[in-house]
Amino acid sequence: MKMMKQASGSWLLETKGLTKKLGGKAVVRDVDLRIGEGDIYGFLGPNGAGKTTTIRMLLGLAKPTRGGVTVFGKSLAANRMEILRHVGSLVEYPSYYGHLTGTENLEVIRRLLDVPKERIAEALSIVRLEKDAGRAVKGYSLGMKQRLGIAAALLGNPRLLILDEPTNGLDPAGIQEMRELIKSLPGQRGVTILLSSHLLSEVELMATKVGIIRSGSLIYQDSIASLKARTAGRIRFSVSEPEDAWKRLLELGFEAERDQSRLTVGGAADRTVASIVAELVRRGHSVYRVEEERSSLESVFLEMTGTGGSL
Amino acid sequence: MIGRMLSVELLKIRRKLLWMLAALGPVGVIGLQAVNYGLRYDYLMKLYGDSPWEGLLQQVGSLMLPALFIGLALVASMSAGIEHQAGAWKQLLALPVTRLQVFGGKVMLSLLLLLASCTLLLLLTLGMGLLLGFDPQVPWAEIVRQSYLPYLAALPFIALQSWLSIVMANQALPLTVGTLGMVLSMFSLLMPAWMPWGWPDRAVRSADALQAAGSGLALGVLVLLIGYAHFARKDVS
């Protein structure tokens, strides 16, 4: 876990106690995000949990009620211009001037960033829009508009890319394409990416680290591997004389639970399972089945966000 | 940076009707006056006797003021409307540009388009006078004064409409305010001198024209500052 070793202050993006109140109600509360260089950080949460509000504050579009944002080791409030020069963003839905062509849309941003003209062609080729670049954007499909939005975000050669729900409204092929594009960026260009989503399945395939926000509070933040470890199974034993067997296991110090004829033991390593089976057999129990019960990542997520069912 | 903001604004109004609107004002005013003179040439020439230029300026001025009032509201609304329509405020303000530059860029676009309108009106008025065969001894000072002093006197309204149009996604309110302002300005003769709605008219006809233009300039800058202060503090959605 490379990023956990980083000393405080060396994060590429860090927020401390970030809070936003709207009409007296805290929509974002004491959020401490930590994003390391080269991460693809999945920012997860149900709709309305405060993802977009947090992202707006990361970009200086909204002012925090309390707390601060540090990017590239500098305070955003004091160094907004310098920081934003190295940040590309796509918030909620793509912005586009429908009456202008794809190229002209990028030219608007290029002039403000003051980067060389070649960047336009480069950005267009990264998102594979070269063919349609001469057409007015109002005729683009949603997927193309989204890609143009990514091209705009990439125009300034950013070190940090902030993408809010980048696959929103795309069809499966478009989602697949966007996913490949996002995954390829850190390797090719050394970009760090923050991407928000309300779908774990979406982020799971791209992210190296996740943060989960629920009703404004960050309730989980760690590597995707640690999140997956949480899904480690419980072992279920079906045995004869379960009452006896259960008492014996408790005496031996195993945290076993009994449910009629089944006993379950959580987070058991292979060796533990082996010794439990040996003990049960020695005591004369018949062991009918030893099964692993694995919860899905999705159900862990749903449990955490407390949304059950759909998000 | 100012130049860059303006170049971006000009790029964005490509293929938009904004330029046409800026031209439509003066062309419409002079077109109507052409019809007016065409139909009532003898009457109007007799009315203004030996100062036909002054008469023409008076006629043009009476139409120019309402056109300026509503034109500035339309121009401000359409130039801010480009960003509202594109959902581009968030994109624009997440770029390394200051809010002052973004606000200033929009205001300058409106100022530039309206200045172009005023200049076009000057040229068309001149052309019409010469075509009607008025004395080639053109009263330059008068024409220039009438073309640009109302523009300065209307600055508070350019500032107000830009501000409202930028901070409100719904353009109905700014445009309604603009329309009411236009109609109100037609009653400038009944207004006390401190009311800004009368200033553009004063800048055309009265002895204190320069004062009206100067007040407009000062109040305009003040409204711009207030508008900018509001925009700078506003969260962008």
Place this chain on the structure above:
Amino acid sequence: MARLLASEWIKLRRSIIWLLLPASPLLAFVASWRSSLDSGGAQAWREVLAVGAMVHGYLFLPLLVGIFAALLCRFEHASGGWKQLLALPVRPAAVYGAKLAAIMALAAILQLLMCAAIAGAGLLRGLDAPVPWGMIGMSAFGGWLACLPLAALQLLASTAFQSFAAPLAVNVVFTLPNMLVANSRDFAPWYPWVQPLLAMVPQDTYGFGAFNVSLETLLAVIGGSFLVFLCSGLLYFVRRAV
């Protein structure tokens, strides 16, 4: 149709329209209260009405009708409401008709406020003759009727353009010439945008321009232009809907 109108009403309830409606009657009230009069008796009422009608009818009334139309269509443009509205089991023509009816209903409220403004101004001046409700009512009704073609055209412009500015620009382009047209005996009777003014100013009050044109001519022009604008608007709207 009644249900469509009810739905227009719901959309209007929280609109800035209610702040807008009293503006013109208020200004007309001030003008006709403060203006100087040449005559007394019943003739004085005629003058008070004429001043108010000039203030209200010259630009305000035609411009407001355009703003009503644009505001009523804005709800639909803003949130993809046209799609939603036309996906309901209603005929596109009925949707269009309900919008037009709503515009004219707002214009009716405006005209009622005008009646109150004129009566109020006259009473405040202490005119000795009783309030000539018939004359004031006819003036308001005539102005309202003369708004029909304008409402139809502005509804067409407002459905065709997404932005609020475009239909307003159309409205202004046609309304500003009123300032010249009203003076012309030859042109004013034929120019739809000046009709509300002509219909509202009592006959024979002013000896100039087209204020003496016969009622028959006005009705023919108003009816004719209304039919033309309404048919083109309906045709455009129904075609676009399918």
